[in-house]
Amino acid sequence: METEAYRAEDDPACHAYRRRTLRNETMWGQPGRAYVYLNYGMHWMLNVAAHEPGRAAAVLVRAAQPVAGLEEFRLARPKVSDVELLRGPGKLCRAFGITREDDGTDLLDPSGEFRIEAGETVPVVAGPRIGIAVGQDLPWRFADASRLEWVSKPVPPKWR
């Protein structure tokens, strides 16, 4: 798993940095809900709201290791290798079929079809976020230290 963190209060790269809007509304609400938005007119991005209501933060899911359902993921992109299926925030959403329709979904609902489940705790590495023009000083990109081959872009050795 590879993620990036964003928060409104002091992070200019965060969608909620300037103000609360219709698009970023989910970021201001209950933590654990999916915040989904469209980027570059064609790529859906999956985030998870990560602050108590009234303040805004979210975690962008940038990449993951597929462990099941690879055939289903491949329906959208038949010819790609296993490692490419979820490697990148746009690809991940395409594989899962995530769209703005999923915005606001409670991912902590244990009976939900689309949900987050508790897993093992793993060591992570951290470094600067990707694809942003502001807030580059914040080292809020995180990756599972033992599975760096699944990340969306290579992780430099200097990360700790």
Place this chain on the structure above:
DNA sequence: CCAGGGATCCCCT
């Protein structure tokens, strides 16, 4: 490398 694609946002009337 670079353009596509479209929602949103900003800033000006």
Place this chain on the structure above:
DNA sequence: GGGGATCCCTGGC
């Protein structure tokens, strides 16, 4: 209320 810039990217050149 509208026009232009921007954007947490990707695949194909």
